[in-house]
Amino acid sequence: xxxxxxxxxxxxxxxxxxxxxxxxxxxxxxxxxxxxxxxxxxxxxxxxxxxxxxxxxxxxxxxxxxxxxxxxxxxxxxxxxxxxxxxxxxxxxxxxxxxxxxxxxxxxxxxxxxxxxxxxxxxxxxxxxxxxxxxxxxxxxxxxxxxxxxxxxxxxxxxxxxxxxxxxxxxxxxxxxxxxxxxxxxxxxxxxxxxx
Ligand SMILES: C[S@@+](CC[C@H](N)C(=O)[O-])C[C@H]1O[C@@H](n2cnc3c(N)ncnc32)[C@H](O)[C@@H]1O
Numbered sequence: 475x476x477x478x479x480x481x482x483x484x485x486x487x488x489x490x491x492x493x494x495x496x497x498x499x500x501x502x503x504x505x506x507x508x509x510x511x512x513x514x515x516x517x518x519x520x521x522x523x524x525x526x527x528x529x530x531x532x533x534x535x536x537x538x539x540x541x542x543x544x545x546x547x548x549x550x551x552x553x554x555x556x557x558x559x560x561x562x563x564x565x566x567x568x569x570x571x572x573x574x575x576x577x578x579x580x581x582x583x584x585x586x587x588x589x590x591x592x593x594x595x596x597x598x599x600x601x602x603x604x605x606x607x608x609x610x611x612x613x614x615x616x617x618x619x620x621x622x623x624x625x626x627x628x629x630x631x632x633x634x635x636x637x638x639x640x641x642x643x644x645x646x647x648x649x650x651x652x653x654x655x656x657x658x659x660x661x662x663x664x665x666x667x668x669x670x
Contacts, residue, residue, distance in 0.1 A: 480508075480564070481563075481564060481565050481566075482508060485507055485508045485566070486507060487506055487507065488506060488507050489504055489505070489506050490504070490505050490506070490512065490513065491503070491504060491505070492504075492505050492513070492514060492515060494515050494520075494545070494549070496523075496524070496527065496549055496553055499552060499553060501548065501549060501552070501578055502577060502578075503515075503543050503544070503545060503548075503570075503574050503577075504543065504570055504573045504574055504577065505543050505570060506543075506566060506570055508564070508566050509542055509543055509564060509566055509567045509570060510542045510567070510605075511542065515545055516545075516603065517660065517662065518603050518633045518634075518635065518662045519542075519545055519546055519603045519633070521633060521657075521659050521660075521662050521664060522546065522601065522603055522631060522632070522633035522662075522664050523545070523546050523549055523550070523601075525631075525656045525657050525664040526550070526599075526601060526631050526664075527549075527550070527553055527554070529656070530554065530599070531553065531554050532554060533554050533555045533556045533557070534554070534556045534557075534597075534598040534599050535556065535557045535595075535596075535597045535598045535599070535625070536550055536551075536556045536557065536558045536559070536597060536598065536599045536600075536601060537558075537559050537560075537561070537593070537597040537599070537600045537601070537623065538550070538558060538559070538560040538561070538601055538602070539561060539589075539600055539601070539602040539604070539616065539620070540561075540562055540563075540602050540603065540604060540605050540616075541560035541561060541562045541567065541568075541571055541584065542562060542564075542567050542570075542571075542603075543567055543570040543571055543574055544560050544567075544570065544571030544574045544575060544582070544584065545574075546601055546603065547559070547560040547571070547582055547584075547601075548560075548571070548574055548575060548578050548580055548582060550601070551578075551580040551581070551582045552578055552580050556599075558580075558582045558583070559582070559583045559584070559585075559593075559595075559597070560582055560583070560584040561584065561585055561586070561587035561592070561593065562584075562586065562587070563586065563587065563588045563589075564586075565586055568584055568585065568586050571584040572584055589612075589615065589616050589619065590616075590619055590622070590623055593623055595623075596623055596624060596625045596628070597623060597624060597625065597628060598624070598625050598627075598628050598629070599624075599628065599629050599630075599631065600620045600623060600624060600628070600629075600630045600631070601630070601631040601632070602616070602617075602620075602630070602631070602632050603632070603633050604616055604617060604632055604634070606634075606635075606638050610639065610643075613643070614643065614646055614647075617630065617632065617643070617647055617667075618646075618647065618650050620667075621650060621651070621669050624669070627668075628668075628669075629666050629667065629668055630651070630666070630667040631656075631664070631665070631666050631667075632664070632665055632667070633662055633663065633664050633665075634662070634663055634665070635661050635662050635663070636661045636662075636663065637661060640663045644663075644665065647667060650667075650669060651667035651668060651669045652667070652668050652669070653665050653666070653667050654666045654667075654668075
């Protein structure tokens with residue numbers, strides 16, 4: 475079965491545009507077939523981003539893990555002036571993020587990486603609407619390994635739906651992190667994880 479993170483060179487292209495505004499700043503994102511939430515900003519991603527921005531309008535070094543077309547990382551860069559890196563295993567998502575970086579006039583790095591495979595640096599913040607469809611083992615691996623790529627006092631922010639096993643994922647992560655539930659809405663839970 476094909477998933478949105480599969481690198482399928484045969485997949486046809488039907489570029490579409492998605493608008494988003496944060497307070498008075500407007501954004502336009504290019505999206506396409508074969509990427510996550512291709513027709514609209516995902517509710518969970520928007521909720522995660524806006525919870526994050528409410529708490530952190532200051533500049534940080536940020537990694538957007540599983541960036542899709544770059545929504546979370548690009549908005550954080552524009553609104554907070556943070557030094558942002560975006561990665562995704564899906565080449566089309568990375569290409570769209572490149573287009574969206576140019577279009578939003580932000581200085582964001584983006585490259586293909588299967589989880590942390592190509593990550594060489596550490597960050598103050600890792601933020602992710604993580605890939606659920608990869609299965610619980612890989613999902614937990616991505617969330618647990620984030621520790622190795624966080625600076626001292628670093629934080630991981632993530633969103634997960636109750637019916638996607640939020641409670642059991644958090645229970646597992648509590649072996650490695652102190653977890654705080656920042657907010658919940660429509661069955662989506664936003665968490666912040668620290669490990670010091
Ligand atoms: C739930 S989507 C979120 C996308 C985007 N951040 C957004 O908010 O629209 C999860 C993303 O993780 C990516 N992904 C799946 N497996 C991955 C892996 N092993 N390493 C990196 N990214 C992965 C998918 O391609 C997808 O873009």
